[in-house]
Amino acid sequence: MAKLIDLKTFTDKRGNLTVIEKSIPFDIKRIFYIYGVDESRRGGHRHHKTIQAAICIQGSCHIYNDNGSEQQEFVLDKPEKCLILEPEDWHEMFNFTDDAILMVLASEYYDHKDYIFDRY
């Protein structure tokens, strides 16, 4: 099952700083960010090994998660709201607002053999 966590954010008169350090359950090997998305659904796969953390740094999007026995839907709409995605859960991202920037941190380097395209 996917799980939301709150990222530590320091706000003062100069602005906001959100930090990710030891707060997610893996070492970060890969980062990607998705932006300028139209009405497409992204994701649509599972993994063998890769754990991921997803944060919508700006705007909002929805994430659907299915671990084979439970289906969840999350709205990511704050830069300090982080969704931890388990490797074998099927996940899809959709309903991106025009200004959405979705950042994803991954526990593994890219490996096409780590992707599973059979959904539950």
Place this chain on the structure above:
Amino acid sequence: MAKLIDLKTFTDKRGNLTVIEKSIPFDIKRIFYIYGVDESRRGGHRHHKTIQAAICIQGSCHIYNDNGSEQQEFVLDKPEKCLILEPEDWHEMFNFTDDAILMVLASEYYDHKDYIFDRY
């Protein structure tokens, strides 16, 4: 000296995906992102050990870098433009646009003993 690198970006009709993987010269221990900055200058220090990579994912900001013998100024204004900051270089971030989101990746966990506040 600070150095700009281009991050790999995949663009198709669904949108853009920029990826950071093996393209920066360190393992990522810490991520932070700064947003909602007013006319403040941020940064204003050097490090003993920490290498950093700075990307303005949205909007733009300027980064001043001084390695003791050479002064540089960079404009970060694209999500695929990444500035590598050497540990001992003095750096300051400023001229943030209202919509700017500056992401910084760091090679070390936070340690106040790693900060040097004496500029060149």
